Amino acid sequence: MVVTTDSYTYIGVVAEVLNEGLPRAAYLVIGDDASRSFRERVQLTHTLILFQTILGLIMSFAFVGGASTFAKGFVPVEVRAASLTYVRIAAFSTLSSAVEYAVSTSTRALDRPDVPLIISSTKFAINIILDLIIISKFHVGGVKPTVNMQAAIQLACNLTSAFAGVVYFVYATSIKENSAARVDTSDVSLKPTFTALKILFKPGFIFFWESAIRNALYLWLVHGIITMGSDYATAWGVFTTIRWGLVMVPVQALEATTLTFVGHSWGRFCAPLSGETTTHRASWRQIWTITRWALYSIAIATVVEVPLCLLMSFLGARPFAHYLSGSDEVARITAHMWRTIDWCYIFYALSTQLAAILMATRPKWYLYQSLASNLLYVLPWAIVCQVAKLNPRDAWTYHSLVFGGSLVFSFFDIIIFDGYWAWRLMRRKARVEAW
Secondary structure, three states: OHHHHHHHHHHHHHHHHHHOOHHHHHHHHOOOOOOOOHHHHHHHHHHHHHHHHHHHHHHHHHHHHOHHHHHHHHOOHHHOHHHHHHHHHHOOHHHHHHHHHHHHHHHHHOOOOHHHHHHHHHHHHHHHHHHHHHHOOOOOOOOOOOHHHHHHHHHHHHHHHHHHHHHHHHHHHHHOOOOHHHHOOOOOOOOOOHHHHHHHHHHHHHHHHHHHHHHHHHHHHHHHHHOOOHHHHHHHHHHHHHHHHHHHHHHHHHHHHHHHHHHHHHHHHHOOOOOOEEEOOOOHHHHHHHHHHHHHHHHHHHHHHHHHHHHHHHHHHHHHHHHHHOOHHHHHHHHHHHHHHOOHHHHHHHHHHHHHHHHOOOHHHHHHHHHHHHHHHHHHHHHHHHHOOOOOOOHHHHHHHHHHHHHHHHHHHHHHHHHHHHHHHHOOOOEEEOO
């Protein structure tokens, strides 16, 4: 049933389209501490959280209603019928992730990293307690652990931690007697407003389309992986779990830090300008001030990820995969997947930090570089994977070229776009937009 639990991940991929829309605009809009008061930024945050909560709730009910259709696309036929209840429970992870992502991104942009820490700590504590009581070898007598119970525990942890983060944030920034919102002397209301939503919507819509295109191609490829059979699909799920925990989580933590500081630096660079849209010439020093945060993150990512990839490739991939799957065959396939493209994730770590420069300064250019990568590289290979008669023995040859090759292509793609962005700023040809 390992492959059944992967449906939780694929629902999360769909939810990611919502989470990478307006929330990603937080670093550009809410992170601008040079031209907006703290109360204005908090109002934008409240608006973002409310809007994302409503979207997440709507999407959750949509997944519940379409559980059987979703299972046909992303659960192997061998376990499809038994997976429907799991999919319906996992559907509400869309709500929890929407709230958590909105709170985490906006509070980081507000320089309140303690809020995401509260969310993570709460989730960890509740998960440990419930796992010990219900699922572990030492669980309460009379309780029979099931895969659906595991989904319910994960959902309970995610929902509780997300709303705990909301409560803590509202108290710390607005209700507490000496909170920053109370100290701010401006008369801006903290209540969500339609005007604040419109401010977030313009850059957020750009991020939404970028994420929609990228994740649509990813799910199309995953659907093809599912048709390769249970062992191959399970191996991909285990590979994704290892990749997420050891590579993507630390890289995305660095990305959040990069986005926060680049957003602040860009806001200060744009603050002296007037008008809706104008041009401004940047010096080498100003370019360095804006981009240096990405370079710091690149240095950290390189030091951490290179030894980790080498260690996993030579020693840890197969034993870890066997521990997660309980299958020798799945562990063998997973280890082969990891050793084939593990080095590509070093490029992913670097390109993610470089892409953060465009994300926190020029959303349209971020969209353009993503389109270049996805339409020029991923889409052609995705079509090849669909028309070629793949089988589990040779499928990874093609899939590795898609997933690994796209990471390498994106690295050189983002270098070109970042270089062009800097050149235009220095030549006074780049438009500096007021959001």
